[in-house]
Amino acid sequence: MNEECPKCGAEFSVTVIGGGGICGACREPIDCPYCHETVREERTTGTFTETLIKAPDSLLSRHLGISDDDWEEMGAELNANTGNSGEMTYCYWFMIPEGTSEEILHKTGWKTGQMIDQIPVELVDSDGSY
Structure with a gap:
């Protein structure tokens, strides 16, 4: 089973x-x-x-409600929000790139060019991978 x-x-x-x-x-x-x-x-x-x-999808993908394959297909660049000091990462963010499939946009409710922010630090490894 x-x-x-x-x-x-x-x-x-x-x-x-x-x-x-x-x-x-x-x-x-x-x-x-x-x-x-x-x-x-x-x-x-x-x-x-x-x-x-x-194996399960990454914590980041599960948080976003997409699969790891969807994340790779999007080709979005994950950026650290380090505030004014630039010394500490508070959270992460990315922009929905042009060319993101309609399937992903429909599944998530996102729009091309939209900023997705407030992604918790604990969802991203310290070396920047997810």
């Missing part, structure tokens, strides 16, 4: 190993293979093996 982690959005499959016994069933955890959080527990006489099918 395939599942999606409610915490990180990873898609993974779950396989029971050694299940189907007559007695001794106990609650075994089903853990996300990406973030390693327990998604749920289920009674079995065996154990579960979880296999990652698709």
Whole structure:
């Protein structure tokens, strides 16, 4: 069976190993293979093996409501808002570029040339990747 982690959005499959016994069933955890959080527990006489099918989109993409592929397709440049001092990053922003697909614009409600700002710092790694 395939599942999606409610915490990180990873898609993974779950396989029971050694299940189907007559007695001794106990609650075994089903853990996300990406973030390693327990998604749920289920009674079995065996154990579960979880296999990652698709890693979740980045925190930035999930915050924006688009996929990583959409972000790459847009080609937007993420900029740091460092205020007047230029020493500390307060948040990030970007402009919706010309040529952004109608599908992305429709999905998000954005308009070409619009500024998207107040993107939290914690969504972007310290090296500027996301």
